[in-house]
Amino acid sequence: MSIEDQYDALFKALGHRVRRRILDLIKDGPKTTGALCKTLTELDRCTVMQHLSVMEKAGLVVVERRGRERWNHLDALPIHDLQTRWIGPYAAHAITMLDDISRLAGTDAPTADIADKSNA
Amino acid sequence: MSIEDQYDALFKALGHRVRRRILDLIKDGPKTTGALCKTLTELDRCTVMQHLSVMEKAGLVVVERRGRERWNHLDALPIHDLQTRWIGPYAAHAITMLDDISRLAGTDAPTADIADKSNA
DNA sequence: TTATAATGTTATAAAATTATAACATGTCAA
DNA sequence: TTGACATGTTATAATTTTATAACATTATAA
Numbered sequence: 001m002s003i004e005d006q007y008d009a010l011f012k013a014l015g016h017r018v019r020r021r022i023l024d025l026i027k028d029g030p031k032t033t034g035a036l037c038k039t040l041t042e043l044d045r046c047t048v049m050q051h052l053s054v055m056e057k058a059g060l061v062v063v064e065r066r067g068r069e070r071w072n073h074l075d076a077l078p079i080h081d082l083q084t085r086w087i088g089p090y091a092a093h094a095i096t097m098l099d100d101i102s103r104l105a106g107t108d109a110p111t112a113d114i115a116d117k118s119n120a
Numbered sequence: 121m122s123i124e125d126q127y128d129a130l131f132k133a134l135g136h137r138v139r140r141r142i143l144d145l146i147k148d149g150p151k152t153t154g155a156l157c158k159t160l161t162e163l164d165r166c167t168v169m170q171h172l173s174v175m176e177k178a179g180l181v182v183v184e185r186r187g188r189e190r191w192n193h194l195d196a197l198p199i200h201d202l203q204t205r206w207i208g209p210y211a212a213h214a215i216t217m218l219d220d221i222s223r224l225a226g227t228d229a230p231t232a233d234i235a236d237k238s239n240a
Numbered sequence: 241t242t243a244t245a246a247t248g249t250t251a252t253a254a255a256a257t258t259a260t261a262a263c264a265t266g267t268c269a270a
Numbered sequence: 271t272t273g274a275c276a277t278g279t280t281a282t283a284a285t286t287t288t289a290t291a292a293c294a295t296t297a298t299a300a
Contacts, residue, residue: 046290136257
């Protein structure tokens with residue numbers, strides 16, 4: 001699987017609000033598929049499993065089988081790598097542009113939220 | 121447009137390699153649609169325009185019309201915001217987990233690439 | 241061991257995305 | 271003003287994604 005394939009899979013996995021919701025649900029500890037379905041009452045169980053499958057392919061969810069239960073763990077490392085290799089450089093680019101604009105205009109860079117570089 | 125809508129649009133826009141390629145192409149300066157099409161020879165002009173439209177909706181591309189030309193500018197600020205508000209926290213979460221594991225195991229955290237926190 | 245709970249599999253419908261084609265509009269330059 | 275260039279619009283085909291249903295498998299506990 002090429003790096004582009006990985007980016008495709010990752011961005012795709014993050015590009016649906018239900019899947020981001022699932023990430024939130026398992027952020028502080030793994031949950032069984034059944035437990036997730038009890039929370040996501042608006043969705044069919046099969047739909048939840050399909051979403052989990054998309055996330056598993058992206059490496060965001062790691063499955064641990066215990067008896068008849070399936071525990072879905074979050075693995076946030078792919079997100080960390082994405083930040084390091086792709087998002088970070090582009091975010092830096094945004095700041096560079098802002099700085100350029102500021103220099104051209106002879107003013108300071110815009111306010112906190114946008115110009116804030118201190119994101120861990 | 122809610123914040124979730126924005127995340128959907130952004131992740132979706134980034135979730136296709138052709139669109140990431142376009143971002144790269146306009147990173148160092150705007151390009152006309154025609155110029156982009158000349159580079160992306162494997163795609164129909166309409167397809168390129170559809171991709172540009174997806175990116176425009178996500179706020180990644182800003183269009184400047186000059187005469188009969190359409191200059192596509194990159195705006196990386198949405199990516200910066202995404203990093204600050206969403207990606208960053210999750211990336212930090214990954215590091216926290218690694219630290220927890222290391223502490224439990226009584227060893228140091230794994231090697232550079234993964235444990236590296238120094239991402240600008 | 242057997243009913244049931246939890247999950248897995250296969251099939252399919254509905255919706256959205258991706259890619260083209262055909263035609264239309266607006267602009268420049270001779 | 272007219273021909274050609276750059277882009278816009280509408281329609282449609284092909285593919286993928288999302289959602290659900292029906293049935294199958296596996297494991298637990300009474």
